[in-house]
Amino acid sequence: MKGKQLCGIALASILILSGCSSTVQENGKDVLASIDGKSILADDVYTSLSSSKSGQTVLFNYVLEKLVEEKFPVTSDMKENASQIIENIQANYKSQYGDEADAQLESALAQGGYKDIDAYEQSLIQSLQYSEFIKKYVKDNFDEVYDDYYKQESPRIMSIIKVSMNDVSNPTSEETEKLKEVQNLLKTDKSFADIATSYSDDSSSNAKGNIGVVDSTLDLTSKYGEDVEKAAFSLKEGKVSKGIKGTDGYYFLHCVSTDKAKIKEELKTVDIDSPLLAYDNYLMYFAFNSYKLTYKDDNMKKQVETVVNEALKAREEERGNSK
Numbered sequence: 381m382k383g384k385q386l387c388g389i390a391l392a393s394i395l396i397l398s399g400c401s402s403t404v405q406e407n408g409k410d411v412l413a414s415i416d417g418k419s420i421l422a423d424d425v426y427t428s429l430s431s432s433k434s435g436q437t438v439l440f441n442y443v444l445e446k447l448v449e450e451k452f453p454v455t456s457d458m459k460e461n462a463s464q465i466i467e468n469i470q471a472n473y474k475s476q477y478g479d480e481a482d483a484q485l486e487s488a489l490a491q492g493g494y495k496d497i498d499a500y501e502q503s504l505i506q507s508l509q510y511s512e513f514i515k516k517y518v519k520d521n522f523d524e525v526y527d528d529y530y531k532q533e534s535p536r537i538m539s540i541i542k543v544s545m546n547d548v549s550n551p552t553s554e555e556t557e558k559l560k561e562v563q564n565l566l567k568t569d570k571s572f573a574d575i576a577t578s579y580s581d582d583s584s585s586n587a588k589g590n591i592g593v594v595d596s597t598l599d600l601t602s603k604y605g606e607d608v609e610k611a612a613f614s615l616k617e618g619k620v621s622k623g624i625k626g627t628d629g630y631y632f633l634h635c636v637s638t639d640k641a642k643i644k645e646e647l648k649t650v651d652i653d654s655p656l657l658a659y660d661n662y663l664m665y666f667a668f669n670s671y672k673l674t675y676k677d678d679n680m681k682k683q684v685e686t687v688v689n690e691a692l693k694a695r696e697e698e699r700g701n702s703k
Contacts, residue, residue, distance in 0.1 A: 517667035539589035
């Protein structure tokens with residue numbers, strides 16, 4: 381397929397929304413649209429598009445989309461996962477808004493640029509395809525990706541104890557007593573894991589307080605508060621924090637390990653929730669380059685490669701020319 385033809389397909393849906401036609405030819409050239417009798421030719425659009433950075437990005441994104449669709453077709457599991465997410469969203473809106481749930485959800489979807497819930501579900505499926513695309517690259521290049529991840533993110537394995545309070549500024553006598561009891565126990569030889577199991581009000585108590593590998597891809601602030609996140613990254617291995625005041629109680633953190641080999645073992649099973657898929661926005665360009673694509677249009681090849689090369693150059697510059 382010629383590059384200008386590929387470009388025409390990529391733009392077709394946009395032009396159709398404007399009431400234009402893309403089914404005829406003029407002097408042997410594809411007509412994408414016509415305005416007041418004047419034709420918009422695929423050749424002209426392609427030339428214009430490929431001469432600008434934004435146009436080059438459109439070309440790259442289209443080729444990337446087709447690559448992902450070809451190599452990672454939609455599966456029943458993807459459909460089921462997306463459907464489950466939709467059901468959960470609808471249930472949450474129903475619980476929160478009652479009879480206004482549909483209207484509220486429709487408004488939220490519109491603000492996000494989605495026509496309806498079906499369009500959003502389709503975007504979820506596409507995201508799952510993309511995740512499989514990145515996941516394969518990470519699995520195929522695990523050691524290299526992990527080494528970079530460890531260097532960039534300084535991950536650590538963390539555990540947490542939460543002492544809940546309805547009003548942190550005015551705790552009840554029972555809440556205050558529990559907080560003091562936890563503080564005193566942390567000064568003894570009793571393990572942090574045992575204390576978390578017996579006393580923590582966090583859901584992680586079932587896992588002895590373990591919240592797993594922590595890095596910037598895990599948004600601790602939204603769940604525990606900004607002070608907890610700051611403390612998580614400042615603690616040295618083996619250390620336990622003082623009580624950290626949150627909006628709904630006090631938290632104690634334990635930095636279990638920062639050992640590279642131990643954390644690597646924790647992350648050896650690569651699934652779509654792995655932080656290795658999310659820590660580097662440039663991974664998609666490495667994954668893209670791992671496939672050998674055949675171009676029948678040299679200019680198309682040049683434009684796509686320009687986007688990839690410039691992105692990887694930007695990555696090096698952001699890291700001070702380090703990999």
